[in-house]
Each structure stands twice: as structure tokens, then as C-alpha cells.
């Protein structure tokens with residue numbers, strides 16, 4: 001077979017014989033048409049359908065929107081970054097797979113795989129080849145950006161949110177860690193500057209309040225479709241929250257399981273203390289999300305750590321801002 005000689009030879013021809021667009025051509029056109037902002041951390045974000053997304057995720061998101069084929073039993077876990085995604089993934093994986101892998105099973109996948117390696121993010125990895133039942137997926141996408149096929153199918157969504165003060169502070173440390181590794185001499189912007197941009201809505205998959213409100217409203221309108229959880233409530237009563245999740249996913253705990261302490265064991269197994277001390281999650285060179293070391297998803301796992309980074313007056317301003325955005329929704333995040 002001859003090698004292509006010039007650009008014309010590189011044209012892609014479909015099985016029906018018609019010419020297809022060059023790979024990425026329409027995507028590049030789309031990018032050029034979108035509003036763009038440079039984050040204080042220097043990344044470029046594009047405003048796509050009302051939400052800020054970086055270029056590499058956006059390409060995967062569009063493919064996901066167009067091609068994802070849901071199954072009625074699928075469970076989609078949705079969070080804003082740094083709201084407890086890792087924890088939610090481990091809990092849902094353990095609850096839904098408990099007949100296959102008991103907590104005492106020496107081969108339990110969570111003992112050797114980071115939760116992000118078991119429940120893929122749809123915006124980082126195209127999840128067409130996902131295996132296991134029910135299929136579990138995770139995303140940071142707002143409801144409007146989910147494929148229509150998910151909205152119309154019977155698959156279920158679990159949404160987890162976290163107090164914006166702690167979410168912001170967790171994000172600040174996360175980005176600080178990433179940036180200092182990439183460029184040790186780089187001066188990371190102050191929490192104050194970062195917080196200002198966070199409140200402008202210019203954060204990955206933000207504005208964060210729009211995402212929270214979409215899933216909050218939906219969980220009230222269609223409680224069989226969306227379960228709305230809070231990080232602080234998981235911390236407050238993990239047993240009750242695990243039961244709630246299992247009921248929602250149609251895999252309720254039996255009274256026998258309850259009496260045998262299965263829920264308690266799952267909670268302990270997925271706790272920060274247990275997961276963060278597993279060798280696989282201490283690894284700095286092992287990766288379950290592209291470019292991110294497994295260990296970066298575990299820092300303190302506490303409520304109220306914002307106090308160690310931002311001032312009370314900054315926190316109060318953030319609270320007022322959030323309260324204003326949530327006004328009339330019936331949702332409180334403090």
C-alpha cells in the first residue's frame with residue numbers, strides 16, 4: 001500500500017464512501033467560538049453551555065454526550081471537584097459489589113486499586129468499555145451537560161456536595177501540590193485571589209453553585225432519579241447515609257446484614273483512615289486519573305479545615321455569596 005503523499009490523501013472516508021471531517025476539525029472550530037478565561041493557576045477554561053471546562057476534558061465530554069449508551073441499571077456519581085468524590089466512589093463500589101466481594105475478602109479490589117481506578121470519570125477516560133454490574137461512572141458535569149440518553153433512561157444519579165469553604169480550601173491545596181511539583185519555583189497565588197475567581201464561577205466545571213442547584217432541584221422533583229447527599233452528613237452519620245444510598249440503588253441492606261454489622265464494616269473499610277493508609281493510595285507514582293498520583297486524593301478528610309487557610313472574614317463573605325445564590329431553593333450548605 002502507498003503512503004499518503006499530501007494532505008488530500010489523509011482525508012477520512014466513511015464505510016459508506018462519503019468524506020468525513022478531519023479529526024478534531026469541528027472541535028477546533030467549536031473551541032474558537034467559545035468564551036475563554038485564564039485561571040489564576042494559568043490554565044485555560046472554555047465556557048461550554050454555561051460551564052467552564054478545560055480543552056482536554058471538553059473533547060471527551062462531547063464524545064460522551066454524543067455516544068454514551070446508558071443501561072437502566074447504571075449509577076452515575078456526580079460531584080464538584082474536591083467534594084468527596086473518592087469517598088463516594090469507594091462507598092458505592094463497596095455497597096453495590098458486596099455480594100461479590102465481602103469486606104473480609106483479601107482480594108477486595110479496593111485493597112489494591114485506588115477508587116478512581118474502579119469508577120471511571122467520564123470526562124477523563126472514555127468509558128465505553130466499562131465492565132461489571134451495575135456499571136458505575138463518575139463525573140463533575142452539571143445536569144445540563146449530561147447526555148440526553150442518561151436523562152431519559154432509568155439509570156440513577158447520586159450527587160454529593162460539600163461545604164464551599166472546605167471544597168475551596170481542599171482545591172487550593174490540591175492545585176498547590178500539582179503546581180509545585182510541575183514548577184517548584186512558581187509562586188502559587190494567594191487564597192484570597194483564588195477565592196475571588198472561585199466566586200466568579202471560574203473553576204473546573206463551575207460555577208459550582210449552578211451545579212449544586214441543578215442537582216438539588218432535580219432531587220426534589222425526581223427523587224427516584226437523583227439522590228442528593230452532603231459530605232458533612234456522611235461524616236455525621238455514615239450508617240444512615242449508606243442505608244439511604246443502598247435503598248436508592250435498589251440494593252437495600254437486609255436486617256440480617258444490619259445485625260451482622262455489614263454497614264458498619266463498609267463504613268470503616270471506606271473511611272479516610274483505612275483507605276489513605278493502604279499502600280496503593282500512598283503511592284506517588286501510581287495513577288488512576290491521568291497525570292494525578294493516587295495519594296493526592298487523600299489529604300485530611302476533615303470538616304472545618306478552611307480555618308487553617310482562609311480568614312473568618314473571607315469565609316463569611318463566601319457564605320453570604322453562596323446564601324445569595326441559593327436563595328429560595330431551600331438548600332443550606334453550612
Ligand code: A3P
Nearest residue numbers: 082083084085086087170271272298299300301
Ligand atoms: P481535604 O482536602 O479537605 O482533606 P475528591 O475526592 O472529590 O477529590 O475530594 C478530596 C477530598 O476528600 C479531600 O479533602 C480528601 O482528603 C477527602 N477524602 C478522600 N477520601 C476520603 C474518605 N474516605 N473520607 C473522607 N474524606 C475523604
